[in-house]
Amino acid sequence: MKLPFSYILNLLLTLLTTNPHFPNPNPCTGDCWTHEPGLISRPSDNQYFRFATGSGIHIHSAPSLSGPWKSVGEALSNGSVIDHQGRRNLWAPDVHYDTSTNMYHMYYTVSTIGSRDSVIGLASSPDMAPESWTDHGAVFRSTNNDRYNAVDSNWVRIHGKPYLNFGSSWDGLFQVPLSLSLMKDLKEGTGGLATHAVQDALSHLASNATGHHRIEAPFLFQHRRWYYLLLSSGRADASEKNLPAQGEENRIMVCRSKNGRGEFVDKDGKSCRESGGTTLLASHDAIFGPGGQGVIEDKEYGLVLYYHYADRSLGLSTEQYRFGWNVLRWEDDWPVV
Template sequence: MLSYIFFLCVALVNAYSDPGACSGACWAHDPNVIQRESDGSFFRFSTGLGILISSASSIEGPWTDLGYALPNGSTVTVGNASNLWAPDVHYVDGTYYMYYASSALGSRDSAIGVASSTTLEYGSWTDHGEIGVTSNDADEYNTIDPNWITIGDASYLQFGSYWDGIFQVEMTDSLTASGDDYTNLAYNASGNHDIEAAFMFEYEDYYYLTFSSGTAQGYTTSLPAQGDEYRIVVCRSSTGTGDFVDKDGTACTNSGGTTVLASHDYVYGPGGQGVLDDPTYGLVVYYHYADKNIGLAVSEYQFGWNNLTWTDGWPVVA
C-alpha cells in the first residue's frame, strides 16, 4: 500500500516535464516570442512599463534584456499608458506590429494599442496609439491581452479577461479594428470568471485557442486554493471564429477548456502563454511561471517552455 501511494505521488509531481533550459535574463511576464525574419534571432516581449524587449540566439538563451519598446509609454488615453501589458507581435510585409493593453488591475477602463518596427530592436518602435478596441466598467468585456491571427484572407484579434471572457474582432488592417462587432469565444461561468490571455494558433485542420485560467498573481500575499492558480488550457474549432470546444466536447463559451499545463513540482502558476514553431524543437508552448525555489513574486517570475506533442488531435505537454 505504501509503495502504491509513493508511486501515485511521484506520478502527480511528474505529470508534466520540467521547463526547457533558460540562461541569461530569464525573467518574463506574459511573454511573447517571435523570430526575426532576416536572421532567425529570437525576441521576447514582456509586460511592464513600456514593454521589455529581450533577445537571444535560441529559445534557450542566453537571453539579454535590451530595453523598453516604448520607454516613454504610449499615447493611448485609457488606462495606465506608462505600464503596458501583454504584448503580442506579428509580422506583415516587412513590418512588425506589437499590440499591447493599457489598463489597471480589476478595471475595465482599458484600451488596446499598437506600435510598429521594421527590426524588433530597442529604439526602433513607433507608437500608433489605440486601434479602436476599448472598454469601460459598463461593458461585459475587458479589452486587454490582445492576440492577432490570420484566418483565410482576413485577420482577427482576440482579447479579454474575466467578466464575459474572451472575445474576437475582425481587423481592417494591422493598425485598425473593423468596428465593435465582437464575438464571444470563451467564458468561464464559475466563480469570478477568471480566464484571460488568449493565444490562437492553427495546426493541421483546426484552430486552437489557448488561454490562462485561474488566479494570475498575488501569490506572496495569499495563495489561492490548490488548483485555482494559473494554468494553461485549450479549446479548438474548425473555423477559428467560433464554436470552440474542449477535448470532452464542452463548449468553450460554457466553461470548457482542457488543461495543457498546470502547477507541478517547483513550477507554480504557469500562464500568459504563446505557441511557437521552433526550428530546433518543433512546436513549443512558452509561458511565465513562479519558481518555488526562487520566489512567488511577479518580480521573480521565470520564462518557461515545453515541447508540445499531439494525442488524438490535442496538444499535450509530455
C-alpha cells in the same frame, strides 16, 4: 526567510497531488525573468526576441530559445501615446511580422487592475530594436459598461482575414475582426489609428462561470484542420501571503474549433463558452501557476509552447516569474507538452 504554515501546507498538498505527466520547462540561461511574454524570431539572423509586460514593454533577446537571454531595452520607453490611465505600464505584448508592410507589429494593453476601461494599442518596427517602434495609438477600446475587457490581445489571420482575440474575466474571451483600413493606414505610415476593430462583428470564444470568472490571455493558432485556443484560467495574483487554494492557481488550458471564429470545445466536447477547457499545463513539482502563454513555430523544434511561471524555490511574485518553454506533441489531434 520563514515561510508561513499555510504556504508550506499548500506546497505539500500540491506535491502529493502532482500530475506526473507534466514535464519541467526546457533550460533557460541568462536573464530569464518574464511576465505575459510575447515571443518571435527574426528570420534575417535567427535571433529571438521576447517581449514582456511592464513599463514600456521590456525586450529581451537571445540566439536560441534556451538563451543566453539578455535585456536590450524597452519598445516604448516613454509609454504609450494613448491618453489613458496605465499608459506608462503597458501589458501583454503580442508581436507578429506582416509581409504586406514588411514590418513587425506589436499589440499592447493600456489599463489598470480590475478595470474594464481599457485600450488595445498598436506599434510597429522594421527590426524590433528598442526605440525603433512607432506608436500608432488605439485600435480597440472597452468601457466599464461593456461585457468584455479590451486586454490581452492576440493577432491572428483566419482564412486570410486579420482578427484580434482578447479578454479577461467578466464574460470571458472574445474575437473581433480588424477593418481593412488598418493595413492601408499602416502602409501609408498614418499615425493615430483611432478604432480599427469592427465591434458589431464580435464573437464570443470562451468563458468561465465559476468563482470570479478568472479567464484571460487568449492565444489562437492553427494546426492542420483545427484552430486551437489557448487560455490562462485561475488566479494569477498569487504570492506567499496571498496563496490561492490548491488547484485554483493559474493553469494553461486548450479548446479547439474548425472555423476559428467560435464553437470551441474541449477534449470532452464541452463548450468553452460554458466553462469548458482541457488542461494543457498546470502546477507540478516546483513549477507554480504557468500562464500568459503563446505558441511559436521554431525551425528546430516545430511548435513550441512558451509561458511564464513561478519557481517555488525562488518565490511567487511577478518580479520572480520565469520564462518557460516546452515542445508540443500531438495525441488524437490534441496538443500535449
